[in-house]
Amino acid sequence: MSQEPMVRDTSSAVLELLAAGAPADRFSFLVEDARRRGAEGAELAGVERAARLGLSITSRWERHRRRETGLAALLEAVRDLAAAHQPEDVLLQSVARRARLLLGLDLAYVCYPDEEAAQVRVRAVDGRIARLEAGLTLPLGRSPAGLAMTDPVPLWTADYLTDERVEHSTAVDEVVRAEGLHTMLAVPLNRQTRPFGVLHVAARRVRGFTADEVALMSAYGDLAGTAVERARVLDRAAALRESGDAHARLLRLVLGGAELGELAEETSKLVDGAVRVCGTDGVPLATTGELPETAWEQAETGALEAHGSCRPVPVGPGLWAAPICTGTVGLGTLLVRLNGPLSDDGAQLLGCATQAMAVLLLLHNSRAAIAEGQVRDDLLDDLLAHPDLSAQKVRARARRLGLDLAGPHVVVVARPEEDSTGRASVWAASYAYRRNGLKCLRHGTAVFLLPGSDPGDAARAVSAELGPLLRHPVTVAGAGPVTDPGAVRHGYQEAVRCLEAMIALGAVGRAGSVGELGFLGLLLSDSRDAQGYIGSVLGPLLTYDEQRLSELTPTLEAFFAAGGSPTYAARRLHVHPNTVARRLERIGELLGPDWQQPARALELQLALRLFRVREQLSGEPAGGR
Template structure:
């Protein structure tokens, strides 16, 4: 190592030391200035400057990650505090206060919708400077709240008063102008499929809200809606208790029941907020409802089970599942079991099947089912939010693999290690394309699915690519096809390939999966799934972009590589074997070797290609690959000979040349 390298090495390592100590950005600039004062060469300064810029980029990533972590931590803390609120007025005030702090906005307020007259009234506000906001009642045809109630989706504007896309009203504009508000974001307060109101965040400066801020506000609104619903239910229960106080026995029964429901609900919500998984929630639910519990996703995959799930009639089960989601409430089965929808914001997250020891005898038992499914829905939503937050960096890594890494493989492997991605094990690639409808829901599902399967996701040109652990591409394709088509309610087309191991082969099997998807499209078979083993040589015939060399390598690449490395001729033996109609003796005669030699070669070929290579379908693929390889080699030889004949020093065209 030269003296210059030794002298510069501490400055380069200093960047890592600054990162490790989480030093502010100005310390990186001081490092550059110190190097300039020390007379560092231009070349070394360029290297150091590059290291500092990369360090600042990493420092910025750390900062954004801390912001996301702080937001999620605050959201969990908010959810825990909201579960302790009992009075609706205090609860709404607390929600507004926490929304203001969580989003760092100047003002936050809540409007509740009155279904009787179609108006919305502002019930709570935080950060207001006038007395005009709280108590304001507006008609449903104006303001951001109108769009929120109509679409059940968040809406925002960077400058409300000058935004011409909004239906303005004089009463709203007066309040906005008096408060000096510019940017406003509105998200729905919805629970059990209904919108009860709107949560607003407002700034007194022009502001473009980021997607993560909108997502965080939506999550807070969902938690607030559940808390408001719980508060309303508790208030209703207390009213009933006061009305029934004349009947002491009945009043005590009702009160005890409500306390039990509240305790169970609080325990379930506590488990969710403590980060416990769906299995722990189902276990608590099984104890509370005294029975066996099974939770399935929209595709029918078992997510959690406590006890032996009951065997129900599949036809009746499918009908009751639809009825439960259509009505938004539990539905009884003929054998005494109950099926309850697990849903949030109108989205089907799955179903819960309960087989109780004793059939529910009171409405409170059925209501307990609903409370349990609410907690399960909240757990699934938090799991999805975690998957989306953690999956962005992993998605970028898969994008880099598919596009071809721009850095040395050693650095790519190091990055995979830092992300806890082990591609040395077997993986498969699945490429799916939703046929119609919005793809946003499919992308959200893919993030959750990749997180659940410990895989990677990428979205490009309307197709979703999943890199998943496993060694059965066909099984992975079928599982994704069944689950995603059921979730979306319309067909999806799926191509899959693999298995493979190692970082450098991911791009190749991704192309194979794409070829399968393209072949299905060309065949008019959209809404199906396939793998290279199922498509075979049809990929060559149906796709203009299919690489013949890749096809040959995928079928007999192991044999060709073995011949190249060991100087053997197994490919020629395969040709002779097929030409001899599968007779080793006749093949040996054409090869001028002993039959035992052919048998040993065939054993080696079996080790390389697998035990099923002589079956008709696979044999046809191998023969086609051999013929393509032979033709390709012949064309290369002819092209080489033609170039040699056309070269200036060639004498092949002179009268005195030898034949």
């Protein structure tokens, strides 16, 4: 048989196979058949070349077929994504299912990163699963998801657990083993050019991905990202409509004369949780559902943060605090124990509820809990602005509030170093109520009238509680005590002067009182209690001299007059230096070891001068020397 007919027959056979769409292995049969017939050399080479060309054409047709199949599936997926609007969570589930079917793999899931917490949360899963369920959180790191978020291009691995390019973590590896996964492809879901999530497809066998498959999934990821963003926009629009409807419904309740309890019930339905409305002092005004009696104590710190940030803040497991306020004026706090997480829509609904409650509280500000807080503020404002008010009428007003102004009270002023009026106002109302006192705000300073006789202790107590809550320095000063309502204004002025002096002296963020500033406090005080100041500084010496008929006070005077020299002091006193030395030892025992330190020595010398001046003005002998 000649070579030419053999080649012609082989070419015809290849064409027939191509026309019939025969599988690739049929072309190898042509070569084997030629060998059996004894073909060799150039004849066999011709047959092999024809078979290779046929196989090449078949492979190309197969790639085109797969590409067309993939494009058809992609077009079908596009139709699904462009169908009627679905909520984001439902759409994500559809995205995961379609992605798994596109490549015929075992599993697909979508996760969103939380970059602050360096983790991802699974939002939707499709396929047979063991542990990889929606809601699961996993470390971000340099996993396929992390790498796809960092460099927003598809990334795949043929065998995840053995791939050294991946930064493995115990948590992720455990899930991969539990699912029996090997091959994994991660595709970023983009919002414009910025990824907001990652779509994963995975197989439970080791396999590779062709360039066409990667391109197909990348195109699908782009389409899915656009669809999810569209769903988000529509969800937000729907949420706004729902929020607007809820706001209108709540305001209709308010304007229709509803009570606060009715608003609380409607809010409970809107957010699916138990609700309690508290006044600025933490007193419950209305409750719907079950909340613990200790809810306010648990939430008080968070309530301050809520008023400072004007948004709901978490204050415990499932417990949220939302501010009820107008501008910087706090009217109360809404506590909510939710049956699920607080979504963005839920936060908007809480905002609608608190606005409606603020309107209601303003319209009905004669209610006991709100009115009492305002009346307390008004009473202290009147005491500060009108010191000539009738003491009898003031005490009567105080008694109606459960206060007794006949006993000693101290005035405390607290000035935060940063503007935090909202949080300071809410805390001040609660603190004054708990301490059975009064409060008001004047010129960015919280003013308290509190039962007690030690202004320094009262100032430190305010500082210890308010400073950590505001998280920035608070300077606090106290004055008093006062027992007459007419003296409250003077106490306030003394406390403010003390506060200004502390700030000028660099004691920002500290707490103190007029009496604790020594001779500076004497100058700042309206009472000018020189005798009290002398007693606070020289009391132990004066008492010792009076009881023992000794001369420690004159010895101390002589010691300072002699420039701190015991020898010269002895000459001024006409006694032996040893006598002065023994007296100085006794003085140290009575006054403390630091009595010769510059600041303490200055206080002692000023007190000695005042003591002698008072003795001379009173006409009484100043004592032997």
